[in-house]
Every structure is written in C-alpha cells, then in structure tokens.
C-alpha cells in the first residue's frame with residue numbers, strides 16, 4: 001500500500017472471511033487507529049469491545065437473529081475472525097459521528113494490513129432490548145452505551161475490486 005489515497009480507494013466491504021487468524025500485532029495497530037480517530041469536543045467517550053471468541057460471536061448472532069425475526073441460522077458475521085463493537089454514551093449527540101470516524105479508521109488500518117472488513121449495523125436499534133442488553137453486559141459493553149456499529153474483520157480469499165463512484169456528487173465553488 002503506497003499512499004493513503006490508494007488505501008482509501010482499494011478498501012471494500014468483505015462478506016466472506018476465511019479461517020486465517022489476525023495476529024496480535026495487527027490487531028493492536030487496528031485498535032490504535034480506532035482510538036486515534038477524531039471525536040466531538042475530544043470526548044473520546046467511545047468504548048471498543050474486541051471479540052475474538054467464536055462461540056460468543058455465534059451466541060450474539062443467535063440472540064440478534066431471534067430479535068430481528070430472522071430464520072434460524074440465517075444471521076451471522078460472515079465468519080469474522082474478530083468483531084469490534086464500537087459503542088458510545090447514549091446521551092452523546094456526537095456518538096454516531098465519533099463512532100463512524102473510529103470505524104473508518106479501523107477499516108483503513110485493516111485494509112493497509114491486507115485484512116478485510118465490513119460494517120455490521122443491526123445492533124444499534126435493539127441494544128436496550130432485555131436479552132440483547134444481557135449479552136452486551138456479558139461482553140463488557142458499558143450499560144450507558146449504545147452500540148453504533150460493529151466492524152467484522154478477517155482475511156478473505158475473495159477481495160472485491162474497487163467500485164465505480166457515482167458522478168455528480170461534487171461541485172466546486174470558485
């Protein structure tokens with residue numbers, strides 16, 4: 001990866017992870033990238049819950065699937081090797097924006113290391129439902145936090161090509 005722009009342009013959402021494990025050094029760099037994201041008023045009130053345990057991921061997916069009214073065994077995290085929950089204080093008006101900055105840092109750091117990633121979005125609307133909050137507590141997510149997004153991470157055998165961008169989304173005022 002030569003430049004920051006090359007990293008940004010080549011990042012793609014990956015939805016099929018293989019069994020290769022992310023090593024500790026790489027994961028540490030990804031977490032460092034996350035915590036160095038900007039945050040409104042520099043509050044840094046986020047929390048990163050880094051899940052490497054497959055059984056716990058499967059348990060979470062099962063509980064979410066039920067709550068979302070989905071077919072048994074249809075909801076999963078694409079066989080992610082690591083799942084990072086990005087949560088923030090419920091009353092922080094910048095919670096989503098701060099979390100999104102941290103998520104993008106995670107994705108770009110992962111891409112720079114040859115690791116695939118995708119945003120998983122289904123948790124934030126159901127965080128305070130009882131069975132969901134129970135498992136969030138078990139995983140160590142602070143009670144006064146909402147999970148704004150999860151980053152599923154892992155290696156892939158099917159890295160998607162860069163995508164075309166829509167025309168007409170930019171204009172310059174000179």
Ligand SMILES: Cc1cc2nc3c(=O)[nH]c(=O)nc-3n(C[C@H](O)[C@H](O)[C@H](O)COP(=O)(O)O)c2cc1C
Nearest residue numbers: 011012013014015100118119120121122149160163
């Ligand atoms: C806020 C947000 C929520 C997303 N939620 C999901 C999701 O729940 N599941 C998923 O597979 N991809 C999800 N994505 C990934 C988008 O579908 C993806 O970024 C988009 O299709 C563009 O593809 P690219 O990331 O490969 O450029 C989400 C992305 C964002 C920014």
